[in-house]
Structure formats: structure tokens, C-alpha cells
Amino acid sequence: MINERHGRKVITTLFFIVLADMLGFGLIIPLLPYYVKQFGASDLMIGFLSMVYPLGQIFAAPLIGRLSDKVGRKKALLLSVGGTFLSLLTLGFARSIFVIFLSRLIDGLTGGNITIAQSYIGDLTDEKNRAKSLGLIGAAFGLGFILGPAFGGFLSRWGFSVPAFFAAGLSFINLLNIILFLPDSKPAEDSKKVPFTFNELRKTISTPHLGALLFVKFFYSLGFTMFESSFALFAMRKLNFPLSTTSYVLAYVGLVLVFTQGFLVGKITRRYSENDTVKALVFVASLLLMLYSLSPNLITLLLILAPLSVSSALIGTSLTSLVTKSVERDKLGGTLGIFNSTDSLMRIIAPLLGASVIQYLGPEFLGIFEGSLVLFAGLIFYFVFVPRYSYFSSRKTVEIV
Secondary structure: OOOHHHHHHHHHHHHHHHHHHHHHHHHHHHHHHHHHHOOOOOHHHHHHHHHHHHHHHHHHHHHHHHHHHHHOHHHHHHHHHHHHHHHHHHHHHOOOHHHHHHHHHHHHHHOOHHHHHHHHHHHHOOOOOHHHHHHHHHHHHHHHHHHHHHHHHHHHHHOOHHHHHHHHHHHHHHHHHHHHHOOOOOOOHHHHHOOOOHHHHHHHHOOHHHHHHHHHHHHHHHHHHHHHHHHHHHHHHHOOOOHHHHHHHHHHHHHHHHHHHHHHHHHHHHHOOHHHHHHHHHHHHHHHHHHHOOOOOHHHHHHHHHHHHHHHHHHHHHHHHHHHHOOOHHHHHHHHHHHHHHHHHHHHHHHHHHHHHHHHOOHHHHHHHHHHHHHHHHHHHHHHHHHHHHHHHHHHHHHHO
């Protein structure tokens, strides 16, 4: 374990690496439909393009995370950021739909920055301070998503390739940052004895407590990803919001999330365990999800979204922290990769599911559907994961003693 002062410096460096990475990501994503439209892409083609990156991440995140277990976090992070840099250069020089698809595939198959950053946190922090540090990484993630689209819209005035090259520049700065300022986090001694296979990852998450936590993550992520991906359609259909109002509401949600992850997570988890935090808030979040889609106006919606965003940030960070405490260090990267790949899978499933609920049941049923998924996740957490995790923790304590 690196000493505390050095550890804080590394976490600060990771914060800026993730911020720059997500700023570049946020620059590109809103502009991709306009970019490919220049080359005659259909609406269906744009839909397929949005699936390429998360599809790559489903397979790549566990593998890159496991690679970081084997060779060290720094080398794996250089590979991941290098892939992002190459993909953005490819996008900037793209003159056909095929090359744009190729650029997104490269990024998806090499993108593991968040998984590796979280693994670094697992290496550098004790269990008491882990959630706070994970919250800072989450805050960098959210801040990049808030600022990125604004920068992208501004830079696109000089052409859609300009934001891609600017984002590539950010990735290049990240590469220098990693090489010059980020110390290597050596893998645990036993990591080289563990096979680098999907079967090994499957065995790890098949342990009773991790298997239960993965199911919690699946249903929780599906509920909240539906909220994120379908909110604009909900706001248009239910409340007749123009695009500007919807954008302001989403920015408001993003700011609450960043504030919670960057400031409140550390204070809350200092007083309450991750277990207690999730147990207290997951049912509150479920109820708030059910209520937001019944909002009759903007003011009511904003009043509901504030505590919903706070709950979401605290639960999400607590679940990630629980993953880091539920597995040996030599398997941490691969396990976090599997849990993060769940989010990528949800980014494919959730938009279709959310749009179907709005079209066939009505927008007021969207939150009820989302809240029910989170409620189910809470029941699994409370009645399945908590008893199994308590047994795992007690055994770990006995082994240490």
C-alpha cells in the first residue's frame, strides 16, 4: 500500500485523467449523428453506430481489467488511453461511414479507463476511505459529461472533425500524464498464477456474495439507465418540454450527481457503511423513480429529481466500493470490469425498453417500470446479498485473525 500522502497525489492524478477522458467522450457523442449524416447515414445506421462502443465494452472491460491485474494498472491504462487516442484520430480523419464505425469499435475494444482507475483506488486506499475516493472518480466522470457537449458544440462551428482532434489532444495529454506522473501499481504476487481467461472471471463472480451483487447491479443499472436514456423522450411526450428545457434539467441532474460524488459520498460513508447506505436509500430511490414520471410540471419534477440524483450517486458508489471489498486484489480489475460491462449492456437494452414503455404504455408508466426494477434490485440486495456478504466478511475476519 502506497503511503497516504502519495496515495492522495495518485488519486488527484487519476481524477484529472478521468476528467480529461470523459471530457473528450462528451465532446464526441452528441456530434456523432451529425457527423455520419454528412456521409448519408440513415437513422437506423445512426442507431447501430450508438451500439458499437458499448458492444465493444461488454467484452473489453473485463479483459482490460484482468490485464491490469496481470501486468499492473499503469501499463493497462496506457493501452486503454492509447486506444482512445488512436480511435479519435481515426474519427477526425474519417471520410466514410465505415471508418467512423471502425473508430468507435477501436475505442470500445480498448476503453477500460474507468475500470482501471477504480482498480487503482482499490490498490491505494483502505476500506474506510475507499468510497470517498471512488466518489471523486465518479465526480470527474460526471463533470466531463456535463462540460464535454458544450465544448463540442462550440468547436463544431469549425467542422465536425475539429472536436475529434481536440479530444485526441486531450487523450495525448493523458498519455503524458500517465507516463510522467502516475506510479505503477504492481499486481499482487499471486496474480501471475491466475489464468487470464473468461473462465477464471466466471469462477470469481460465481461466489455466492458476488453473484448476488451482480444481479443487484444488473437490475439497478437497468432501471437508472432507462431513466437516463429515455428522459428526453419522456419530457417531450409527458411535459411537452422543448430541447432547451430538457437540456437544462439534465444539466441540473448532472450537477447534483457531481456534488454528491465529490462532496457528500465521503461524509456519508465516513458515518455509515456501504451496506447501510444502500439498504437505506435503494427503496427511497425506487419510490422517487415511480413518482417523477407522474410530475405535472417542471417545479415538481425538479423537487423529485434532486433527492433521486443524490440517492443514485450514493448507491452507485457504494455498490462499486462493495465490489472492491468482495474480491482479492489480484482479481480486482477483472471483477470490476465485469460489473462495469453490465452498464455497457444496459446502454444497449435500456433505450429500446424505455422507448417501448413510452410508446405502448404511456410516458407516465416509465418511472413505475424503472422504479420496479430498482425495487427488485433492493430486495435482492437486502434478502440475498447482505446475508451472504456478512458470512463472507466474518470468514475474512477469522482468516486475518
